[in-house]
Amino acid sequence: MQVSQTAQRAPEGAVLLRSDAGGVATLTLNRPQARNALSEALIDALARELDAIADDRTVKAVIVTGAPGPCFSSGHDLKEITARRSDPDRGRAYFEDLLGRCSAMMQQIVRLPQPVIAAVESLATAAGCQLVASCDLAVAGEEARFCTPGVHIGLFCSTPMVALSRNLARKHAMEMLLTGETIPAADALRMGLVNRVVPAGHALDGAKRFAATIASKAAPVLAIGKRAFYEQLEMGLTDAYAHASRVMTENMLARDAEEGIGAFLEKRQPRWE
Structure with a gap:
């Protein structure tokens, strides 16, 4: 596989990895020790890489996946959020900035000229589920699971709601948001959150097949x-x-x-x- 210069320069401990092959850029969330949570650094890294890809005519499609582990992404980094509650404004300015940056990054995916495909093998929760819903296509391994569990901790998943409500039927979206229950890949397929369910361990392969088909078009x-x-x-x-x-x-x-x-x-x- 030809590896992009971005991936070659990635320092040890980089929160986002990129590799390019056959006109397809693969972005890997690389915080497995933190359940691939969308930290400030990871949100900013995704935004920078999407900016670079938007102007890269050699890239025909993009895959977003997570480093192997229990989570594709567990959503926002709650430790980062909790640490700012001691700010003089109890974190209001920080929360507004963080959510604004995350929302802008999700919109970058929608506005990117190239189609974006999520490849999910494990749990995608809260903003991690939002990330899947923001992608144009999604492939899930049969053991993947999805949820918007904010109601369990007193925090309605309002920003994930935007992406969910634009992908799922209204009652399916409300079911996920109001109950916070985890749904298996088969239900995610039935609800329209993902396009394909493949055998466990083959989500990335399935996404690559989608990407290869797309890359053959104009x-x-x-x-x-x-x-x-x-x-x-x-x-x-x-x-x-x-x-x-x-x-x-x-x-x-x-x-x-x-x-x-x-x-x-x-x-x-x-x-x-």
Whole structure:
């Protein structure tokens, strides 16, 4: 496997690892001793790497996974949060800043030109579950589990709610948020939180298969489609159709659409720009 320069430079103890191969960047949450919790450092590292990937035309798809251990990610680092309760404002400014940075990072995933795939083998809880829901696609090993358990500790999972409510049916999202119960991979598939469930230990392989399929397509077309998908979701039906029609008209005029349609009619493989 060809390893990216980012991964080669990663210092020992780095909270995020990156490796690139075949047009796919794999980002690995690397805090297994802390259940891959989304610390300040890890949130910032993800934000920086997503920024770099957004401008990297060699990357066609992204996989987000966790270092092996009991958790894909346990959500926010509660030790960091608790330490700031002694601030003069009881941590208000810190909490606002932390949640703002985390929310911005989740939105980076949605706005990234490249599709992002979560590969989950273990427990994804709270903001870790939010991270899975924020990705465009998700593959789970059959032993993976998911929950938004804030209600158990007096803290409703309000920011994870944003991603869940945009991926799951309303009653499924409310069930997870109100009960805090842990759901198995099979239920996550039924509810629409993940796309595929694969044998335990093969989530990353499944995500790589998704990524390879995506990487074979015209990257500018995928970027156009991903952006339009999320934009139209926020619109009423009439506005959504009008917006999608404008996007598709511009896409029709693009070189890749002309090449793709021509290749189909000529019964040959397209040569993407």
